[in-house]
Amino acid sequence: MKGEKEYLAAYNIHDYDIPLVGVDAVLFTYHGDMLKLLLVERRNHPDKNKWALPGGFVDKQSDKTLEDTVLRKIQEKTGVEPPYLEQLKTYGNALRDKRGWSITVCYTALISHQVCAPHVVSVSDVAWVAYDELSNYSLGFDHLEIITHARERLKQKSLYSVIPAYALPQKFTLPELQNLHEVLIGKPLQKKSFRRRIEQAGLFEDTGEKRTEKGRPATLYRMKDSSACFTFVRNLEQ
Amino acid sequence: MKGEKEYLAAYNIHDYDIPLVGVDAVLFTYHGDMLKLLLVERRNHPDKNKWALPGGFVDKQSDKTLEDTVLRKIQEKTGVEPPYLEQLKTYGNALRDKRGWSITVCYTALISHQVCAPHVVSVSDVAWVAYDELSNYSLGFDHLEIITHARERLKQKSLYSVIPAYALPQKFTLPELQNLHEVLIGKPLQKKSFRRRIEQAGLFEDTGEKRTEKGRPATLYRMKDSSACFTFVRNLEQ
DNA sequence: CCAATAGTGTCTGTTAGACATTATAGA
DNA sequence: TCTATAATGTCTAACAGACACTATTGG
Numbered sequence: 372m373k374g375e376k377e378y379l380a381a382y383n384i385h386d387y388d389i390p391l392v393g394v395d396a397v398l399f400t401y402h403g404d405m406l407k408l409l410l411v412e413r414r415n416h417p418d419k420n421k422w423a424l425p426g427g428f429v430d431k432q433s434d435k436t437l438e439d440t441v442l443r444k445i446q447e448k449t450g451v452e453p454p455y456l457e458q459l460k461t462y463g464n465a466l467r468d469k470r471g472w473s474i475t476v477c478y479t480a481l482i483s484h485q486v487c488a489p490h491v492v493s494v495s496d497v498a499w500v501a502y503d504e505l506s507n508y509s510l511g512f513d514h515l516e517i518i519t520h521a522r523e524r525l526k527q528k529s530l531y532s533v534i535p536a537y538a539l540p541q542k543f544t545l546p547e548l549q550n551l552h553e554v555l556i557g558k559p560l561q562k563k564s565f566r567r568r569i570e571q572a573g574l575f576e577d578t579g580e581k582r583t584e585k586g587r588p589a590t591l592y593r594m595k596d597s598s599a600c601f602t603f604v605r606n607l608e609q
Numbered sequence: 610m611k612g613e614k615e616y617l618a619a620y621n622i623h624d625y626d627i628p629l630v631g632v633d634a635v636l637f638t639y640h641g642d643m644l645k646l647l648l649v650e651r652r653n654h655p656d657k658n659k660w661a662l663p664g665g666f667v668d669k670q671s672d673k674t675l676e677d678t679v680l681r682k683i684q685e686k687t688g689v690e691p692p693y694l695e696q697l698k699t700y701g702n703a704l705r706d707k708r709g710w711s712i713t714v715c716y717t718a719l720i721s722h723q724v725c726a727p728h729v730v731s732v733s734d735v736a737w738v739a740y741d742e743l744s745n746y747s748l749g750f751d752h753l754e755i756i757t758h759a760r761e762r763l764k765q766k767s768l769y770s771v772i773p774a775y776a777l778p779q780k781f782t783l784p785e786l787q788n789l790h791e792v793l794i795g796k797p798l799q800k801k802s803f804r805r806r807i808e809q810a811g812l813f814e815d816t817g818e819k820r821t822e823k824g825r826p827a828t829l830y831r832m833k834d835s836s837a838c839f840t841f842v843r844n845l846e847q
Numbered sequence: 848c849c850a851a852t853a854g855t856g857t858c859t860g861t862t863a864g865a866c867a868t869t870a871t872a873g874a
Numbered sequence: 875t876c877t878a879t880a881a882t883g884t885c886t887a888a889c890a891g892a893c894a895c896t897a898t899t900g901g
Binding site: 388389390391392428429431434435436437458460461462463464465466471472474476604605606608609 | 702
């Protein structure tokens, strides 16, 4: 009977018929009153010249975890690390990739538009695409399905959390955040209800600064560390 | 410049250094007033003789999807398919498996104890283990972390859905379901609150049958198809 | 002054918590 | 009748919806 040492020494991953494994990120931001996401135009086969989510394969040398892989891929395209990253779902089947049985571990990430705008502009094959204009883009693989699922999850989160705030700059106003939630939910919210729950939960910190565009200046807030994991017991109306 | 056909013809997955990929299932049930889950005693290296979640590797021939893989693995150990299966999370890093960089796509499944009891009894390396007695078992890999996460998610679901009902037999009583929710949440619930929301949402169907143990007979219900996806807008108190 | 936007006051409606009460079985 | 459990009645508290109101800026 072999011991574990002998077993591991004789073990060779290439003896097995393993599916292809990668990661993909749905990176959302909010800009110009629109929900946008980052797409990459594919330069290689398969699905060459189609648009796809930023993603790629695990590098067993440089990546210690799946999060390392997805952060590395996001950094390649945006130049920065997003403040919010959460695993979405893993898609795996025999048909989603022409190269054969393949798996992608998908993440949802949120980032402010301004913080990665300079780098994105400098990279030719990357673009911020408004979610509502996705139909103008030919997407590779099953990425439309993945994006749709990420969008739906983000909508749900906007009903019981303030996680969408990570798609805004560090300092933001409450009307700004409410607008984002309204875009996500697809209908207007009661200003009073929206502000009340955030105040009562003590989620944000007043920066002391104001921003004036038109009308009365709006207070600028920043998130507290605790606000990422806070969930309201009661959802907003859908 | 090569076309896609040539690219795919030349493509060989074994040219790449790919992580090991498998699936695992946290299969819960409710029996003897306890939340239990299915564990398998490992017969092979690595982590031989430790207990682990039912799971294994994708068989690219027999499995068309990841769900096929996990259902096949659950069937091997229980003889049946669970009525509830949902993806939990994917764990992937360089250290979780001694064989090297590995990924496991994890699922939560629910099933009634009675429907798979006969088969489980007949398989020597499989056991239903009470969640509260997990500390008596030496678990392989990172399976304790996975189980803990699945348990937490199931607790959350008990606050805003009736999904735990899938861990009961097809016909069940409301006090029975409430007991399960109380075990999951870890504190007693108001009988009135619990029943009211289920009635108002019209989630269950009266079978017309009653079950008498001690005291007044309890009405037996069955789930409607819609009840799996129903979520209450307001959570029960935690 | 007005227009525009930020932010508040306050009433209503819904629903969970609390807990007393009634209903139906077996012994 | 008594005990045990199932199921209901009803009051309260919390909080979201609705919408009128006030506050603060620029022109």
